[in-house]
Amino acid sequence: MKALCWHGKGDIRCDDVREPKLQDSRDVIIKMSACAICGSDLHLMDGYIPFMEKGDVLGHEFMGEVVDVGKDNKNLKVGDRVVVPFTICCGECEQCLKGNWSVCERSNPKPENAIKAFGYPTAGLFGYSHLTGGFAGGQAEFVRVPYADVSPIIIPNGMSDEQALFLGDIFPTGWMAALNCDIQPTDIVAIWGCGPVGQFAIKSALMLGAARVIAIDNVPERLAMAQQAGAESSISMMRMQPFRTV
Ligand SMILES: [Zn+2]
Numbered sequence: 001m002k003a004l005c006w007h008g009k010g011d012i013r014c015d016d017v018r019e020p021k022l023q024d025s026r027d028v029i030i031k032m033s034a035c036a037i038c039g040s041d042l043h044l045m046d047g048y049i050p051f052m053e054k055g056d057v058l059g060h061e062f063m064g065e066v067v068d069v070g071k072d073n074k075n076l077k078v079g080d081r082v083v084v085p086f087t088i089c090c091g092e093c094e095q096c097l098k099g100n101w102s103v104c105e106r107s108n109p110k111p112e113n114a115i116k117a118f119g120y121p122t123a124g125l126f127g128y129s130h131l132t133g134g135f136a137g138g139q140a141e142f143v144r145v146p147y148a149d150v151s152p153i154i155i156p157n158g159m160s161d162e163q164a165l166f167l168g169d170i171f172p173t174g175w176m177a178a179l180n181c182d183i184q185p186t187d188i189v190a191i192w193g194c195g196p197v198g199q200f201a202i203k204s205a206l207m208l209g210a211a212r213v214i215a216i217d218n219v220p221e222r223l224a225m226a227q228q229a230g231a232e233s234s235i236s237m238m239r240m241q242p243f244r245t246v
């Protein structure tokens with residue numbers, strides 16, 4: 001199959017790679033119908049995130065059709081259309097039972113790298129380096145989804161790929177940012193950075209009842225989109241710094 005593979009800093013190639021197979025009885029195999037490129041993929045491309053290996057398949061925002069199902073997976077069947085959230089969760093460990101999915105204690109088979117880099121282990125993530133398990137990602141024709149009876153979301157008929165795809169990462173990321181603010185009807189919410197996650201945070205803040213939302217960025221097209229969504233725009237006079245420690 002074809003897949004986008006990392007070969008080094010600034011070197012991403014469309015390679016022929018081996019198709020994935022079921023490895024565990026709760027796995028499924030997904031045939032991709034849509035995938036997205038995330039700002040986080042740029043951190044792999046520019047070498048900001050370490051522990052990448054040549055040939056690693058990228059992509060953690062994807063959806064598609066289930067084409068093979070492990071025998072113990074009772075939640076999915078061949079033919080289901082699903083969006084796959086990027087966090088791999090077992091659903092059974094102490095952190096999963098508390099709803100702390102991003103720190104599932106079982107889905108990252110080599111947490112020692114994450115402990116070195118972040119100071120704590122994380123869950124396994126698709127296509128996001130050997131810090132997070134080295135799982136092949138979804139910028140490929142097929143992907144293996146471990147613990148697939150926990151997090152994939154079945155998409156109802158009548159909903160297009162474009163309407164559902166962003167449930168895998170950026171919409172819930174923006175939603176959770178707004179939700180964590182405990183927005184009250186009199187609140188004025190300022191959102192710094194109006195890329196895709198910022199746009200979803202703006203929409204989420206308005207859905208959660210913010211009195212006003214002020215969008216801050218230095219890219220006119222982003223501010224125009226934020227205004228279309230109902231935000232008031234405000235251009236930051238500072239040059240915004242990229243996400244990077246010095
Ligand atoms: Zn992402």
Ligand SMILES: [Zn+2]
Pocket residue numbers: 089090091092093094095096097103104105106107
């Ligand atoms: Zn878990």
